Amino acid sequence: MTDIAKLGEFGLIHHLTDDLKVKNASTKYGVGDDCAVMHYPNTEVLVTTDMLMEGVHFDLTYIDLEHLGYKSAMVNISDIFAMNGTPRQMIVSIALSKRFAVEDMEQFYSGLRMACDKWNVDIVGGDTTSSYTGLAISITCIGECSEEQIVYRNGAKDTDLICVSGDLGAAYMGLQLLEREKSVYYQQVDEARKKNDKQALEALSNFQPDFAGKEYLLQRQLKPEARGDVLKQLRDLNIRPTSMMDISDGLSSELMHICEQSKCGCRIYEKNIPIDYQTAVMAEEMNMNVTTCALNGGEDYELLFTVPIGDHDKIERLEDVKLIGHITKSEFGKILVTRDNAEFELKAQGWNPLKD
Amino acid sequence: MTDIAKLGEFGLIHHLTDDLKVKNASTKYGVGDDCAVMHYPNTEVLVTTDMLMEGVHFDLTYIDLEHLGYKSAMVNISDIFAMNGTPRQMIVSIALSKRFAVEDMEQFYSGLRMACDKWNVDIVGGDTTSSYTGLAISITCIGECSEEQIVYRNGAKDTDLICVSGDLGAAYMGLQLLEREKSVYYQQVDEARKKNDKQALEALSNFQPDFAGKEYLLQRQLKPEARGDVLKQLRDLNIRPTSMMDISDGLSSELMHICEQSKCGCRIYEKNIPIDYQTAVMAEEMNMNVTTCALNGGEDYELLFTVPIGDHDKIERLEDVKLIGHITKSEFGKILVTRDNAEFELKAQGWNPLKD
Incomplete structure (x- = not known):
């Protein structure tokens, strides 16, 4: 297993997001600057967020990190559908304690990406930081819908x-x-x-x-x-x-x-x-x-x-x-x-x- | 002090966000549905997020919750400015352990709102949940900027x-x-x-x-x-x-x-x-x-x-x-x-x- 400290914050983000391909025309700029940039000239922008805390929302003794990534993404995508919208972008924040390795994050991202690929969603940014205790996940999903269809x-x-x-x-x-x-x-x-x-x-x-x-x-x-x-x-x-x-x-x-x-x-x-x-x-x-x-x-x-x-x-x-x-x-x-x-x-x- | 369990998740959100007034024309719908709704017909949408974990990013022995709220909001607003943009909306997720009371969250929101009022930002949603350990905060700020000005x-x-x-x-x-x-x-x-x-x-x-x-x-x-x-x-x-x-x-x-x-x-x-x-x-x-x-x-x-x-x-x-x-x-x-x-x-x- 690879120690995350070896890569550091920017190294880890780079490692996890380097090969992301942009799928939506509304995505103008993804990971790598102070903000992600989007363009929605003709529709309403929908934004939803969910926070998942280890021990409260999930128990790693019975959900593996790949499923957890998939589920974390999917529940946010579900909120966009609940407004009759189309999900387009996702922003992923994670706080990790020292017991997690680079390979764990690869698993988590693999699940995330599977869910995002299923619904054609771009991962455009986030925050990766440390936690003294368990794993904390916060995901924001951005979507669109015409005013009449919401x-x-x-x-x-x-x-x-x-x-x-x-x-x-x-x-x-x-x-x-x-x-x-x-x-x-x-x-x-x-x-x-x-x-x-x-x-x-x-x-x-x-x-x-x-x-x-x-x-x-x-x-x-x-x-x-x-x-x-x-x-x-x-x-x-x-x-x-x-x-x-x-x-x-x-x-x-x-x-x-x-x-x-x-x-x-x-x-x-x-x-x-x-x-x-x-x-x-x-x-x-x-x-x-x-x-x-x-x-x-x-x-x-x-x-x-x-x-x-x-x-x-x-x-x-x-x-x-x-x-x-x-x-x-x-x-x-x-x-x-x-x-x-x-x-x-x-x-x-x-x-x-x-x-x- | 008032036990948060008395209000429950929806009661607490209601209590904290009930009297929010919308300040921006781009804010179409705030707290209370599956998503917040925004409208940005002529500009690019900027989105940034930051996660703050107790013990890593802040120490409640020397920052009170009102300052913490102010700072959490301000560092996200700063990311929008860093793209030459104008901050417009904010989405606030918090995970709380049992040692926090309703009054603590009022303090936190008071700081948040002070920062948002200063820069005319609308609080449009978020997630409030529990944590087994410390306080976790995840804030997403949405702003706008014309393509040429970014x-x-x-x-x-x-x-x-x-x-x-x-x-x-x-x-x-x-x-x-x-x-x-x-x-x-x-x-x-x-x-x-x-x-x-x-x-x-x-x-x-x-x-x-x-x-x-x-x-x-x-x-x-x-x-x-x-x-x-x-x-x-x-x-x-x-x-x-x-x-x-x-x-x-x-x-x-x-x-x-x-x-x-x-x-x-x-x-x-x-x-x-x-x-x-x-x-x-x-x-x-x-x-x-x-x-x-x-x-x-x-x-x-x-x-x-x-x-x-x-x-x-x-x-x-x-x-x-x-x-x-x-x-x-x-x-x-x-x-x-x-x-x-x-x-x-x-x-x-x-x-x-x-x-x-």
């Missing part, structure tokens, strides 16, 4: 249909699975240590977590995909959402944002919430309510959007989009109708990084 | 004059001063503890560091100012720099960037490097070479720029800009001429966060 959270209207792409809760169940296997491993290590069983300890260095039949959950947690493909389908069918956001903190929390900003209520149906078979099996295994996982799980990075009721038939034609309910007047509240027709007020119990 | 690092030409604004080395000496007083304090605490001298320990809770006559050094370290005023003077005199950057890692390191990117050499004169009286006194007190401090100190946030030799008389008229040398052909190297006419090759010994 979709905010505040445009949902009474009778609009509520749609989600893909399925929900799988990323959360993937996290539960990873946490479970991690604790199984540490339990076995603890036991072997107590008995001073060196043979068992050695065997544990080859510990294989049990992920059989649960690959989809892992993939959703470790390699989320931003749903630019869904935007394209909507455009092709000439559907313009009235409100939209991506589901990062859980369906329930995001739907409440849309209702609050659009000053409306909503009525969604438990039976319509899209859930993958593996998610349901895993929830059963862990004695969890699968609907609660889908409502509050987070990290799905699917799109939640509303469309005028007139688009009903077009939406039905989309394979990977499900109608889960409709917008109501504000005074009817935010309601979940269960399978047995009971009604509950929705609560935002999504992931809140600043709660106890 | 100044890169790569335009310096043989015979161009090398100029710096303000004076150098004071921020570094301010840091030395703060470090010294901190270690004096801890020495006295240690001694009092060893002797179990409770009276002395109580007296130390009112410890007053000795900053008399050194206020300027502290101000330079704790409350740096981005030099937008110098840009205005240059414009008023119709001077367009051929290359420019801000001095954050030390004059020597920055000048080498300009020479490398412009494929040229330089010749600067020790006697012309602007140094404040307090900087010189403090260097003497600490047995340090003041020129070394000015060359390698960092955190000055002054502007380093080159102008065509024909602008010599105009530059001489500027009060707060000094000519320190001139650009040469690459083969003549990067030379410092000392007061006794000795010549040394410049070395970048500036602050490198990734060095041992």
Whole structure:
């Protein structure tokens, strides 16, 4: 492994970004000056940012740096899609502690670049510095959208249909699975240590977590995909959402944002919430309510959007989009109708990084 | 003090950003959606970012959160000025550990807003999350500049004059001063503890560091100012720099960037490097070479720029800009001429966060 101190800050940046090729006409100047320079004469500029802290947002015992790079990039790209925009540039800041080597950063950048290549995004700058403790990542993504095409959270209207792409809760169940296997491993290590069983300890260095039949959950947690493909389908069918956001903190929390900003209520149906078979099996295994996982799980990075009721038939034609309910007047509240027709007020119990 | 968990992420953001007024026509939508939205039809968009980690970039034993907010904003604004641009928007990400309260964040935002108000910058978004360890700050600043007005690092030409604004080395000496007083304090605490001298320990809770006559050094370290005023003077005199950057890692390191990117050499004169009286006194007190401090100190946030030799008389008229040398052909190297006419090759010994 190569010590980062050998390269220094500028050497490391050079090493990681030297062969970047510019893909977008809006990118005028990338890495290497005080600022990156962009040109957006005919469209609105969209900017979003996300900060990821080791121990809070990721655990390097079960996500490798390549996946982490991919995921860090993808969640920002997802925010641009959530406005109906096209991602164009990315700025990447990392603070590293001494335990990371040049090869680790190569892995991280390899993941970053894979995600950026997938959506044609240019890496145009950033900051690389040191940290006394863990790894801290801050990514800013820049995109564009014509003024008429931007979709905010505040445009949902009474009778609009509520749609989600893909399925929900799988990323959360993937996290539960990873946490479970991690604790199984540490339990076995603890036991072997107590008995001073060196043979068992050695065997544990080859510990294989049990992920059989649960690959989809892992993939959703470790390699989320931003749903630019869904935007394209909507455009092709000439559907313009009235409100939209991506589901990062859980369906329930995001739907409440849309209702609050659009000053409306909503009525969604438990039976319509899209859930993958593996998610349901895993929830059963862990004695969890699968609907609660889908409502509050987070990290799905699917799109939640509303469309005028007139688009009903077009939406039905989309394979990977499900109608889960409709917008109501504000005074009817935010309601979940269960399978047995009971009604509950929705609560935002999504992931809140600043709660106890 | 108010526990941040009481407000939660969205409550805290709301509390801190609720009364922000939009100051720039280019700001179309700020805090509250997946992205901020901007409009730049006639100019280039400049984007820069900086990450600041507790323990590496700042020490909360001697910088309070209001100054930290001010400085974090100002160093990013400085990067926009370094391209000859006008700062317009700012995006602020913070990761907090549990020891911070709502009031701490109010302090931080108060400093941020003071810096942004000074240069008419809109705070348009960001991310607020938690950290297991210290405070991490990542700021992105967005600005604009017409294509013809942008100044890169790569335009310096043989015979161009090398100029710096303000004076150098004071921020570094301010840091030395703060470090010294901190270690004096801890020495006295240690001694009092060893002797179990409770009276002395109580007296130390009112410890007053000795900053008399050194206020300027502290101000330079704790409350740096981005030099937008110098840009205005240059414009008023119709001077367009051929290359420019801000001095954050030390004059020597920055000048080498300009020479490398412009494929040229330089010749600067020790006697012309602007140094404040307090900087010189403090260097003497600490047995340090003041020129070394000015060359390698960092955190000055002054502007380093080159102008065509024909602008010599105009530059001489500027009060707060000094000519320190001139650009040469690459083969003549990067030379410092000392007061006794000795010549040394410049070395970048500036602050490198990734060095041992």
